[in-house]
Amino acid sequence: MAQAAVTYEPVSVNLEEVYDVILHNGLTTYKTKHSNAPLPKRVEAAKIDALSKKGAVFVVRSKEDFQTNKVKGYIVTSKETLLEDATDLTHFTPNVYRKFGYSDDSRRMIHGFEERNLLQINTFVVDIDTKKHTVQDILLTCMDFSIGLPTLIVASDRGYQVYFVLKQPLFISNKNDFRGLTVAKRISDNLKRSLRDVDADVFCNDFGFFRLPKVSNIVFALLTNTYSMAELINWSTRYDDNNERPLFVVPTKLSKASVIDSEWFQALIKAVDIRGQKGQIGRNNALFTLALVCYSEGWDKSRTYDFLDEHNYRLLNPLNGSTINSIINSAYSGKYKGASKEYIEALLELYVYNGHSIKVNTGRNGWYKFKKDRKDRIRSHYNEWEQDLVTYITAENNPSEPFIWRTQKEICDAIGISQSTLNQVIKSSRKILKTVSGKGRYSKTGWTTVDLFIQHAMGLLQATKAQYRKQLIQVVQEWTEVIEQFASYGKLMHSLQQLIFNSPTNDQTFAFVESG
Incomplete structure (x- = not known):
């Protein structure tokens, strides 16, 4: 039964030792420029650094720096820089990459953290995205169901990250189609599966960004407890056998491989x-x-x-x-x-x-949307795209006008259709209408369906009728007021006539007028 979340005090560690154990000399010891280390130490370290190839790790300052299709951060090539900046950082890549750079002129967006660009794998990290399990629960699960005690456990905002550090780094090359990377990925997958009882995230990136270990967030440390690749391979092979999984070493082509x-x-x-x-x-x-x-x-x-x-x-x-x-x-x-x-x-x-x-192989001899016989696929394919287009236009439609204004590329991106297929669908469709307004660079393309266009036309007709009816009523009201005014005027004139011609002093009045 899961226990309530518990707050743990960080353990006492030397952060420099932690980074030494994790990074395995993948970075230079000191900065090449503006280092604060004494010159003799820099000279001595440079001699040792020259014995092996160096790479870089990527770091970010907050979780919000992970944006769609890009990451805002910077590149660290020395352990000295990592130690100096650790307080202000949240995440890093504990495994080292061989190529690295920035994708914008302001040097804020980083790139190069693809798996096949790995220089060396230093550690396997398992992400546990909950704190309903205690650190003791995680340690017991590691011993009972996984390879053994981890090297390090780092607390995150919502859970923990468990580090299994290698004794020696695994260097990645493109030999045999990245055979070493394939082996490492299977080991990583098995480690995550072995800790499912404490809610390990089996879909977490194998060699991506993880919480940067700091004095304030390390809740377990046994830095002497590291693993050789041979130990991990043997354990992973046994784990595969126990779970009846295929051998993890380079998988052969299977006709029904799991997507x-x-x-x-x-x-x-x-x-x-x-x-x-x-x-x-x-x-x-x-x-x-x-x-x-x-x-x-x-x-x-x-x-x-x-x-x-x-x-x-x-x-x-x-x-x-x-x-x-x-x-x-x-x-x-x-x-x-x-x-x-x-x-x-x-x-x-x-x-x-x-x-x-990324190549998309569905593994099902080409998936398609509806269950139809292959002989019907060519014709139904266009019908399906037509319906997808109708659904999209209807969802995006604004009641104030029948057309949505999109470029062909925007339409293709929105519903996942190629431009050539879109043209074929439009050419044969009796449900979709397309119009082009303007010329050249100022032109724009409108899209609607026959149903939407008819609805809009009927709406305009109803609105016109309603406006006509309103105007007619207004005219009738205005003329009614005029007629009523004329009627009142007629009554007044009639009263005056009665007063003048029926007065007993009628002759005297006219006589007075004539004499005057």
Whole structure:
């Protein structure tokens, strides 16, 4: 039974020793410029540093620096800089990268933290995104179900991160199609799976950003307890055997490989800043795609809900529970056989760094949307795109006018369709209307459906009738007032005539007038 969250006091550690154990000489000891270390120490350290290739780690100052498709931070190439800046940092990459740089002129956005750019793997880190388990629970689980005690446990805002540090770093190369990286990823996956009893995040990035260990957040440290790759490989092999998993060493091509383990699926579930905006696919599309994968993998609804609920919780702008239920019910309705490759590619490009370079292989001989025979696919394919386009236009429509104004590229990105296919759909469609206003660079393209256009026209007609009726009533009221005024004037004249001609002094009055 899970215990209530407990606040732990940090343990007493020497931070320089911690970084020495984790980084394995992957960085230079001192800064090449403006170092505060004495010259003799710098000279001695430079001799040692020259014996091995050095790389860099990436650091950020706050969790908010992880933005859509980019990360705001800076590059650290020396242990001295890391020690000096540690107080003001929140996250770093404990594993070292060989190439690094900035993607903007102001040198604020960093790039280079792709797995295949790793120079050396120093440690495996397991993320536990809850504090309902105690540190003692985590340690016991490590001993009972995993490889053994960790080297370090770091507290985060909502949980813990467990470090299993290597005795010697694993250097990554492109030999045998990055064989070493493949081995390391399987070890990392097994470590995460072995700690599921304490809610380890099995979908956490294997070698990405983690909490920077500081004196204030280290809650367990046993720096002498490190692991060799041989120990980890032996343990991981036994773990695979016990769980009847295929050998982790370089996987052979399987006709029915699990999509859950694919690069694109793993990349998509790690994207946390998915929100979507006008003209873009967003959270609903992403969660629906993940739900379709779970359905195709044979998961039951409860398992899928737990998975999506956990993923949704990590989003910076999560959806509510009822929406997730609706998405799952739709995915499990039986109308869909699998996720759309075009949608997946669009989601990766929008929300995953370098997502456009990730190959999407659905593993199901090409998934498609509805359960139809192959002989019907060519014709139905365009019907499905047409319906997707109708759904998108209807959702984006503003009642004040029939057209939404989008470029063809914006339409293609929004529904995940190629431009050539879009042109074919428009050419053959009897449901969609397209218009172009203006010329050249000032032109704009309007999109609507026949139904929306008719609704708008009928609305205008009704509005015109209502305005005409209002004006007619106003005219009638105005003329009624005039007529009433004329009627009142006639009555007055009639009274005057009666007064003049029926007066007993009528002759005298005229006589007086004539004599006057």
